[in-house]
Amino acid sequence: MRRALKFIVILVVLLALAWWIGSLPGTVTAHSGSYTVETSVPAAVLLLFLAGLIVVVVLRLLGAVRRAPHGFGAWRGGRRQRLxxxxxxxxxxxxxxxxxxxxxxxxxxxxxxxxxxxxxxxxxxxxxxxxxxxxxxxxxxxxxTTQPGMAFLGHRGLLRQSVAVGDHEVAQIHAEAAEAAYPGSAWLKNKRRELALARQDYPAALALTREPRHVAALATAAARSAADPRAALGFARQAVKADPALAPAVVALAESLRAADKPRAATKALLEGWKTAPHRMLAAAYFAGFGTPIERAQAAGALAAQNPGHVESELALAQTALEAKLTGEARRHAEAARALGGDQGRAAAVLAALDGAPPPAIAPAGWTCEECYSSFPGWAASCPNCHKIGTLKPGAPGTNLA
CATH class of the missing domain: 1.25.40 (Serine Threonine Protein Phosphatase 5, Tetratricopeptide repeat)
Known part of the structure; x- marks a missing residue:
């Protein structure tokens, strides 16, 4: 309705204007040499309007011709862009x-x-x-890498290529450049940690993680490899704080304390570790602080008291009693360990020694990866098979099950 009303108003205005022009009196005369043109005022106004319209059309055409090359180029460029x-x-x-x-x-x-x-x-x-x-x-x-804002992607690609060919030095250069281009990348942090592990630079790898499992494993490895005794002690304490049940961490702490001439603190650390999670590594490190078989047999009581009734406690008592020729105690604790189970044949070995029988096979201490289920005879900060950090837990040694 509003549009129709607007159209009617415009039409009325135009008709009124045409009527007004048509009613203008007088004539218009134009002379050019011997030619004379005479017309009415309304006709002259109409001719003037038509002349102006023609000029506008001509100017528009000339502008279109002048812009044609640019327009064609823009059209062509747009087409290339789309393709x-x-x-x-x-x-x-x-x-x-x-x-x-x-x-x-x-x-x-x-x-x-x-x-x-x-x-x-x-x-x-x-x-x-x-x-x-x-x-x-x-x-x-x-x-x-030379493109503004895209340097991270370039260095990331070069980093992956360097790692693929085993060039860890060049990979480290690109890792640092990528960190500068895009600080705080989680992917890059993991990759830098992997590079540090490949170089066995455990302190550098440790600085790139906060996960307790990673911290415990990497700090233990750093303590083992540290040349400075004070640094080794600091790493070992950090490892035990992150995971008090990790036997290699507790042993590393005890060894660092002994190196710092703190044998009582070392013994205390091993007793605390035994209370948390007994392991034959802890027993070996604990008894290393005692010189004679009878001293070790006496010390075994203090160790077993931290976790009474555990199979490892019974085995420690049985083995040290056997070594000290306390046959009755050795048999009693060996039978208790065998009844508990999980002794890997060690209780049977004590009983065989007491009876003069051939010793049975004893399964060595092993470590099994929680991620890929591969087993290994020794502990490492990362799984040698899947390279995950802190996944090796006490278990029977075997072969890769993945």
Whole structure:
């Protein structure tokens, strides 16, 4: 309704204007040499309007002709942009599908249409990496490091390539550059920790984690490898605080305390560790502080009192009693250990020694990974199979079950 009313108003105004012009009196005369043109005022106004309209149309046409090359270029550029975006999208899909040849073809097409834009460089690099062309991928990643805001992706790609060929020194350089380009990346922190582990730089790896399981394992390894006794003691204390049940950490603490001429503190640490989680490693470290068999047999009572009734406590009492020739005590505790189970044949070995029988096979202490279930005879900060940190727990040694 409002539109119809507006149209009627405009129509009325135009009709009124036309009527007013048509009613103008007088004539208009124009002379040009011997020619004379005479017309009424309304006709002259109409001719003047038509002349102005023609001028406007001509000027518009001239402007369109002048802008035609630029407009064609813009149209062509827009078309290249659209085709380049399509090629980039197809390349990304090919990467996700594992189609190396298709990804490289689309990356080349995108580069021709768009040039070496950051996204095209990423596509080229990843396509080359997927196709097994490290030199081509490296060139694209290097070029990417010069792009503002994209340096992290370039150094990330170069870092992965360096790790793949085992060049940890170059990998460390790119890790530091990537950290500077994008501080605080969780992925980069994990990768830097892996590099530190590969270099056996346990303090550096320790500085990159706060997870208690990781801290305990890495601090234990750092204490074992530290040349400075004070540093070793600090790492060992950090490890035990993170995981009081980790036997290697408790042993590292005891050894560090003994190196610092603190034997009583070392003994106390081992007793606390035994109270938390008995392990034959703790028993071996504990009895190393006593010189004679009878001293070890007497000390075994204090150790077993921290966790009475545990199979490891009974075994410690039985083995030290056997060594001190306390046969009655040795038999009593060996039978108690065998009844409890989980002695890996050690109780039977004590009884066999008492009876003069051939010793049975004893399963050595082993460590099993909680992640991949691989087993190993010795403890390490990270699983030698799956490389996860702090996953080795006491268990029977065996082979890789993954």
């Amino acid at each position: 380049g975006q399509i090629a980039t999208e197809r390349g990304i899909v090919a990467l996700a599908a594992g189609d190396a040849a298709g990804a490289r073809a689309e990356a080349g097409r995108a580069a021709k249409l768009l040039g070496d834009t950051p996204l095209v460089l990423v596509l080229r690099a990843e396509a080359a990496r997927l196709a097994g062309l490290p030199a081509e991928a490296q060139a694209a990643f290097k070029q990417l």
